[in-house]
Amino acid sequence: MMAGHYTAKSPLLERSINESAKEPGDVNNALTRKRFRRSKSTPFTKYNPSKESIVNIHNDDNPSPPPPSCSPNEKPVLIHVFLALALYLSVGTICFVLVRGQLDGKKTNGVVDALYFCIVTMTTVGYGDLVPATTLAKLLASLFVFSGVAVVGMILSRAAEYIVEKNEALVVKAFHLQDKAVPPAEILEVVPVETNRTRYKFVMASILLLSLMTAGTLFLTLHEEMDLIDAFYCVCATVTTLGYGDESFATAKGRLFAVFWILCSTMCLAQFFFYLTELYTERRQKTFLDWVLSRKLTLADIEEADLDNDNVVSAAEFVIMKLKEMEKITAEDVTVLMDCFRNLDVDDSGTLTTADIINSG
Amino acid sequence: MMAGHYTAKSPLLERSINESAKEPGDVNNALTRKRFRRSKSTPFTKYNPSKESIVNIHNDDNPSPPPPSCSPNEKPVLIHVFLALALYLSVGTICFVLVRGQLDGKKTNGVVDALYFCIVTMTTVGYGDLVPATTLAKLLASLFVFSGVAVVGMILSRAAEYIVEKNEALVVKAFHLQDKAVPPAEILEVVPVETNRTRYKFVMASILLLSLMTAGTLFLTLHEEMDLIDAFYCVCATVTTLGYGDESFATAKGRLFAVFWILCSTMCLAQFFFYLTELYTERRQKTFLDWVLSRKLTLADIEEADLDNDNVVSAAEFVIMKLKEMEKITAEDVTVLMDCFRNLDVDDSGTLTTADIINSG
Numbered sequence: 139m140m141a142g143h144y145t146a147k148s149p150l151l152e153r154s155i156n157e158s159a160k161e162p163g164d165v166n167n168a169l170t171r172k173r174f175r176r177s178k179s180t181p182f183t184k185y186n187p188s189k190e191s192i193v194n195i196h197n198d199d200n201p202s203p204p205p206p207s208c209s210p211n212e213k214p215v216l217i218h219v220f221l222a223l224a225l226y227l228s229v230g231t232i233c234f235v236l237v238r239g240q241l242d243g244k245k246t247n248g249v250v251d252a253l254y255f256c257i258v259t260m261t262t263v264g265y266g267d268l269v270p271a272t273t274l275a276k277l278l279a280s281l282f283v284f285s286g287v288a289v290v291g292m293i294l295s296r297a298a299e300y301i302v303e304k305n306e307a308l309v310v311k312a313f314h315l316q317d318k319a320v321p322p323a324e325i326l327e328v329v330p331v332e333t334n335r336t337r338y339k340f341v342m343a344s345i346l347l348l349s350l351m352t353a354g355t356l357f358l359t360l361h362e363e364m365d366l367i368d369a370f371y372c373v374c375a376t377v378t379t380l381g382y383g384d385e386s387f388a389t390a391k392g393r394l395f396a397v398f399w400i401l402c403s404t405m406c407l408a409q410f411f412f413y414l415t416e417l418y419t420e421r422r423q424k425t426f427l428d429w430v431l432s433r434k435l436t437l438a439d440i441e442e443a444d445l446d447n448d449n450v451v452s453a454a455e456f457v458i459m460k461l462k463e464m465e466k467i468t469a470e471d472v473t474v475l476m477d478c479f480r481n482l483d484v485d486d487s488g489t490l491t492t493a494d495i496i497n498s499g
Numbered sequence: 500m501m502a503g504h505y506t507a508k509s510p511l512l513e514r515s516i517n518e519s520a521k522e523p524g525d526v527n528n529a530l531t532r533k534r535f536r537r538s539k540s541t542p543f544t545k546y547n548p549s550k551e552s553i554v555n556i557h558n559d560d561n562p563s564p565p566p567p568s569c570s571p572n573e574k575p576v577l578i579h580v581f582l583a584l585a586l587y588l589s590v591g592t593i594c595f596v597l598v599r600g601q602l603d604g605k606k607t608n609g610v611v612d613a614l615y616f617c618i619v620t621m622t623t624v625g626y627g628d629l630v631p632a633t634t635l636a637k638l639l640a641s642l643f644v645f646s647g648v649a650v651v652g653m654i655l656s657r658a659a660e661y662i663v664e665k666n667e668a669l670v671v672k673a674f675h676l677q678d679k680a681v682p683p684a685e686i687l688e689v690v691p692v693e694t695n696r697t698r699y700k701f702v703m704a705s706i707l708l709l710s711l712m713t714a715g716t717l718f719l720t721l722h723e724e725m726d727l728i729d730a731f732y733c734v735c736a737t738v739t740t741l742g743y744g745d746e747s748f749a750t751a752k753g754r755l756f757a758v759f760w761i762l763c764s765t766m767c768l769a770q771f772f773f774y775l776t777e778l779y780t781e782r783r784q785k786t787f788l789d790w791v792l793s794r795k796l797t798l799a800d801i802e803e804a805d806l807d808n809d810n811v812v813s814a815a816e817f818v819i820m821k822l823k824e825m826e827k828i829t830a831e832d833v834t835v836l837m838d839c840f841r842n843l844d845v846d847d848s849g850t851l852t853t854a855d856i857i858n859s860g
Contacts, residue, residue, distance in 0.1 A: 242745070264741035266627050273728045279743075280735035287739055291772065367634045374641035378648055380625035382640075383744055384603070411652065431839055435856050443851075445815050450850035454806050454815035456843075457836040466828055475818040478792055482817075489811035490804075495796050 219297045226289045230256035230282055240275040243268040246390035254393035260286025261404045263376055266383035290405075294412075298405040302342050302413075309338045309345070336420055340413040347410050350403040351377060357399070358385075362392050377403045430463050445476065446488055580658045587650045591617035591643055601636040604629040607751035615754040621647025622765045624737055627744035651766075655773075659766040663703050663774075670699045670706070697781055701774035708771050711764040712738060718760070719746075723753050738764045791824050806837065807849055 234241065234252035244267055245251055255268045259282050270276045351373050358369035364385060372385035387396040443451045443459035451459070461467045484494050595602065595613035605628055606612055616629045620643050631637045712734050719730035725746060733746035748757040804812045804820035812820070822828045845855050 259741060262623070262739055262741045264625065264736065264743045266743035266745055269743045269745040270732070276728060276732040280732055283735060283739045283741045287772065291776070367637060371631070371637040371641055374644060375625065378623050378644045379740065380620060380623045380644045381742065382625045382627035382630045384627055384630040411648065415652070431835075435843065435851070437853060437856065440851060440853065440856070445818075446813060450848075450852050452807060452813060452815055452850050453837055453840045453844075454813060454819050456840045456851060457806075457833055458815050458818055460836050460839070461822070461828060461832065466832065467822060471822065471827065472818055474792075475821050476814055478821070479814045479817045482796065483814075487811075489813050490796070490801060490817060491811050492798060492801065495798065495801070 216296055219292050222289050222292055227256055233278055237275050240272040241268050242271040244388055250390045250393050253397055257397045257400050259283050261400055262379045263381035263400060265381045265386040267386040294408050298409045302339050302409055305342050306338050309342045336417050340417050343410045343413050347406045350406055354399055357395055376400055377407045379404055577657060580653050583650050583653055588617055594639055598636050601633040602629050603632040605749055611751045611754050614758055618758045618761050620644050622761055623740045624742035624761060626742045626747040628747040655769055659770045663700050663770055666703050667699050670703050697777050701778050704771045704774050708767045711767055715760055718756055737761060738768045740765055
């Protein structure tokens, strides 16, 4: 099973997210802005001002370095994830159709079995109802389980979240539907703060998970003719990728259903645990943030915050002090950037002006 | 299998880590400082200055709120992880010893089987060589796999990393041992920048993983009398938590070995993938950081960076602009903190001074 690291980090400051959704119909934009803040376009469009609004005074013979292709924390592009999955399943299915004779176990349709074996392997469910019987098949299976784990990682890092986010708006609407007084446009403005956002995503993942588990249990009861307890037990063993294999999908139709259902339900459980962790982390962050913001300043704070040694704390210096206190940035970050500033401050005035920029050009 | 989310984030600015390790013998401190930056003590000791150096001018009848018990991103305490694991395995073993008659499959020693079944279930390996045969046992197994996933998540978030970090110093030493000219104290000073740290951890995880896989293969060949290919295939199926179950541990001694070996090797593979992802992320971050630092300023930058509208960019304003550009902080973070600043700036001077603090008291 995939039990994600507790490394999820989200912005500590979420208050002004409401301010981002000024226009009705802008809810999706506002909802996804925070999540996709680190997207390809953000940092560069911001600093690639339009020709009308800015005079670029760079010398043409000394241009800025080109921006890197994308932001460091960007997640894999959705289309890449699907291509990787498609490639993995195609190659896997072809391989295991070819070595079909070297698999032991209950067999149905050749292509369905190969695809089913791929999915059972890549998700690490590993029922064992189909097992490789020869050296070649065993080495192939070993290869496919390792590469499958990488593909599952890609899906989890991007696609699973995408599905939950797409459905999140539904949960938000449902939560606000009871409040009849609010007209639809207003609902869009009632964008939750970040902790609520995570709660909605958590609720969405829970609903999806329960639906998938119910669908699986019903399918196994009705189509594979298990009794209810066995079906539920098989569902639990599958979504957690446990896969003892005493109960599994034995018919061609069942295995075709399993291909989609196993992929969806295992990813969904992983997302469920991920959001659960995120919810817990955000609550702690909120407590911590409240403390940082409400903490009274001391004289030592003023001394420490005063970066330019003018004995007063400017707004920007205050912001940096609080960011350090919130652990969003480190003292090292500030040190490196201060060095960078001193290099740019050609006339040593302690401030950057147009003159500094022209002189450095 | 656990395929961690790609949410690992580490500081963008790593240059000054060398500066932290000024004293010989301080290597561990420097090595762990970044990782444990978000530890319980950091934010509070920093802002709890000693009595000698600061005059605290708070009114006693209006004290600051107490700091929250710990920092929001803190990982679970190591001892809690081990207690959770011990509790899980004790309760699990007792339960499955009690329902031993309700398990189907190859049996050896009662306690060993129960413990082995717990480990195979919690890590979601799920060989299926022992399976629950009754409704009670099936429901128990369903319960234990879900709670097992949570325990595994805890271990991964803290203990697995701890083991790799404990051994990391060995790798650093080994890397520098070839350079005979460097005396031991100097080696300690050759603290790698963050990307190198991740590389060392990745190397350490790889070495551990290979050792564990070799040990497992040898054990299965020698003790469980599998041929080499079968043993290797069983090892691959186990570390990835695939667990088809066609090959598994059949003897009491083998299962006792498996209890420790499965736990270590599955965690180790998860750490391996985690560091691999981190390595990739950090390389991208480095490229991005280099770009941000070397990018030339434009007039529009100066305009945007100027928070207090005095037409010049102070050092602190420059730092904030670059932090935004690095995506370490958001515009919202700055907005909220600027509001907070304006509230504190009682005399509306645009700067915080001792007077503001006394007036607010």
